[in-house]
Amino acid sequence: MGSLFSNTISLRKSVQISDDEFVQLRDFIYEKSGIFVDIKRKYLFESRFSKRLSALGLSSFGDYVKFLKYDSNKAQELNKLFELVTTNETSFWRDTKQLESFRDHVLKEKIEEQRKAGKLELNIWSAGCSSGEEPYTLSILLHEVLRMELAKWRINITAVDLSPAMIERAQKGVYGEYAFKTTPEEIKNRYFTKDPGGWKIKPAVGKLIKFQQMNLNDRMSLKRVPRSHIVFCRNVIIYFDQDMKQRVVGSFYDNLLPDGYLMLGHSETLHKVSKTFKPIYHPGTIAYKKEG
Incomplete structure (x- = not known):
């Protein structure tokens, strides 16, 4: 957000x-x-x-x-x-250390679990996706990690935001230079093409993502999100009061599959919000795990 x-x-x-x-x-x-x-x-x-x-x-x-x-x-x-x-201040590869830690620990762990279970599928929920930079970054990470194996997987990234205007921008997938302020140049050149409006995301990246307008205060809408292996909700819950934080985090817990992970922004915490997740500490980030 x-x-x-x-x-x-x-x-x-x-x-x-x-x-x-x-x-x-x-x-x-x-x-x-x-x-x-x-x-x-x-x-x-x-x-x-x-x-x-x-x-x-x-x-x-x-x-x-x-x-x-x-x-x-x-x-x-x-x-x-x-x-x-909502101002929607965001960019690709935002909080680089957190993303790298997520890739090297949480994402690779989940991929290995799914391989061993013989289920080449992964559901990720990007809650508060703004103009699309976060879910597109997650899709790019999956392309980088899985490479040629990606074609064998069923991957769904559900990206939701409160603002219909932000969802419309995300679906267009065209971004100015500011959106790439923390993005490695080789990533930009590999996954985007030059466009009159800036840089356009390649169709293969967008193929993994479904964008939709959604209000995190609407419990019935949240229940329609597919059960997730990972939920990303970065820089969103800091704008909620305690009651709303607890309700939204409770909805994430219900949505997550057993042993799924919730990823928050680097300045956010579940301290005094929820005791149902186990914090797993990695260099650069904390991943909140739903045990059992």
């Missing part, structure tokens, strides 16, 4: 938001997405949402909350709201 709200303040005049209006909008966002926004970020509401209010011809945040609740276009506006709430 990346950062919640940008720290960049627009030069345009912001619509002022009262404490009461902030609470109304904050509670609505929490109800719909599970994302909790602290009142210290109130000024960011003003900078981020003012342009949207102007486009809708609304003069106050109170009117905007009413629009979100009662207008005939509220469903479409909810998607716009999700775009404004």
